[in-house]
Amino acid sequence: MPMLPAPPLPTFTIFLSILITILATPTHFDFDNLTLTTLNLLGDAHITNDTITLTAHPSVPNSAASRALYSNPLPFRHPTTSAPASFSTFFSFSITNLNPSSIGAGLAFLISPDDHSLGDSGPSLGLSGPDAAPNFVAVEFDTLMDIQLNDINGNHVGIDLNGVVSTQAADLGSLDIDLKSGDTVNAWILYDATTNDFTVSVSYSNVKPKDPILKLNLDMAQYVNDFMYVGFSGSTQGSTEVHSIQWWSFTSSFDSGPLDSAPPPPTATLTNPSASSSSASLAPPSLAPSGAEERKEDGKSGCHNGLCKNGVGVGAVAGVVTAGAFVLALFAGVLIWVYSKKVKPFKRLDSLGSEVIRMPKEFTYKELKLATNCFSVNRVIGHGAFGTVYKAILPANGDIVAVKRCNHGGDQGKDEFLSELSIIGTLRHRNLVRLLGWCHEKGEILLVYDLMPNGSLDKALYEAKTPLPWDHRQKILLGVASVLAYLHHECENQVIHRDIKTSNIMLDEGFNARLGDFGLARQTEHDKSPDATVAAGTMGYLAPEYVLTGRATEKTDVFSYGAVVLEVASGRRPIEKDANGVGRVGVSSNLVEWVWSLHQEGKLLTAADPRLGGEFEEEEMRRVMLVGLACSHPDAMARPSMRSVVQMLMGEAEVPIVPRMKPCTSYSTSHLLKTLQDSSNSDYNAMITTISISSSEESFNDIV
Known part of the structure; x- marks a missing residue:
């Protein structure tokens, strides 16, 4: 019996490459x-x-x-x-x-x-x-x-x-x-x-x-x-x-299956265990289709999905494939052994400290890269103070999480990373975004959090198909106030968030508020005077004294919270921008100023979000807006504590009297310089640059 001619080498090589790729990848x-x-x-x-x-x-x-x-x-x-x-x-x-x-x-x-x-x-x-x-x-x-x-x-x-x-x-x-x-x-x-x-x-x-x-x-x-x-x-x-x-x-x-433990099947057709042997079965799209099901693709006869069978027995091909796969695996193992001997292993951070050791889990870079589909831009769901946030699916268990890829590097980045981890690792509150783990490999800093199914508060306010109901808004504001009271008064060391805004407030499946992004947070001892730094945060949420002095206190967080309260109640952003994304000029463009002006005219309720369609209790809306104005008081000492705010929102305490006319507190440049004399030279120079934007007698209102 004459032997079948061998196929051309290039075709056979392509066949093997495709088959090995399909089965091994x-x-x-x-x-x-x-x-x-x-x-x-x-x-x-x-x-x-x-x-x-x-x-x-x-x-x-x-x-x-x-x-x-x-x-x-x-x-x-x-x-x-x-x-x-x-x-x-x-x-x-x-x-x-x-x-x-x-x-x-x-x-x-x-x-x-x-x-x-x-x-x-x-x-x-x-x-x-x-x-x-x-x-x-x-x-x-x-x-x-x-x-x-x-x-x-x-x-x-x-x-x-x-x-x-x-x-x-x-x-x-x-x-x-x-x-x-x-x-x-x-x-x-x-x-x-x-x-x-x-x-x-x-x-x-x-x-x-x-x-x-x-x-x-x-x-x-x-x-x-x-x-x-x-x-x-x-x-x-x-x-x-x-x-x-x-x-x-x-x-x-196929990685988890015993590929070579079972004998070859008698046929390549789909079987139905519940059907009789005489039942017709559907031929699969396999490597060796029957003659009645052969396709002509790419101008080649007898090919299916680019794989040809003419002149080659399936068993012979399988044997060559198995041998080839074994050789490739052996070769890969040798390469890995040589590489492990020559390449110095990655040195993990030695100074992570006990705080990081208490973290729920240390992830590998490979895990998180796979979970985010190689940090695909299509997985981006937000941008934090120090990095980009991705939606991720953990390959180990299928959980959906958020991965924050920090963009700070070097020694300073490492210090900020350790600072953020040490703060978050010690916090436990139902209104905080839960940290699930961390990773520090290949020069990358990655944090893994719970993913909030309802996104951020700003998207719920401005991008949702239906307006956020008033009862949801009240619950969210109470939750944020509760967690800030915890950070300011109940932690072992006081935590100042420094970046309270609607985009950093996440919403879980029950529309409960979860405060996140502690990239700017600072931890200090209670009753200790804060150090001066360059003011950081988002305009419209920044307290005026913080912009001028760089000193972040619990009262600067209270001001930011007040801006959030007014934003949630009115459905307007703290700083209105024009079509080109540039901040507008005037009282109407600044939310806090606009609500103060309406309060002065006795028209406070006209600031309520029109998308609510009037579906709210007027007294509740008035109370919430007065709380927002009290927290936005230009004098930091006149602002309530977050503990008091929680009591006000729950109806357990009266809202302090908010004057109809917004108080105007002014500081001269000489007074500001005097408040900075105990700062370091670098901080002092930074503050001088910040102050130079104003004249010698400008008020906080004019500057902010």
């Missing part, structure tokens, strides 16, 4: 790289404002089905051993309905053998139907109770294997989650190929629950092809239900 993608070119949208699915929507016309009741799939097939089963891949996915979604009384349906995370079939509308969630592949794995989030499908209720999560009757289901009401509420729901789906554990976790919070709501021992190799498509499927049934995917990340890898 973990697959990872998220919303950073999902576009119209990387998604296959079927039915009514579309992308709007970085959101995948599975509904076409939300205002018109209809019955339809849609899918949104990642455009490339992903490896789910080893072609020679049949060992399945471990994978994990996280996504945030919401389901809204303009007419809650209309019948819904729901959506599902889908693993499908093809990227072109689409199931029926109605209760099937677009998973099943005459035009859909009969074999799939899905996790459904069902808003419709269908007795024929054995649904437990109209608010459940279930695992579907080759059919829409769930193998296992759970009531989401047990977690106080209502799919039809329109609130953002977070879901984690993990499969461990070493244990065959398939788990589903669901929460409103960004923190992955300790216990999954569903756990199933599942041999995925029986339900997947060598390559599968992943994505989402959804359907409606004569309703106005809208399914939106707001975030999605997916990771798949």
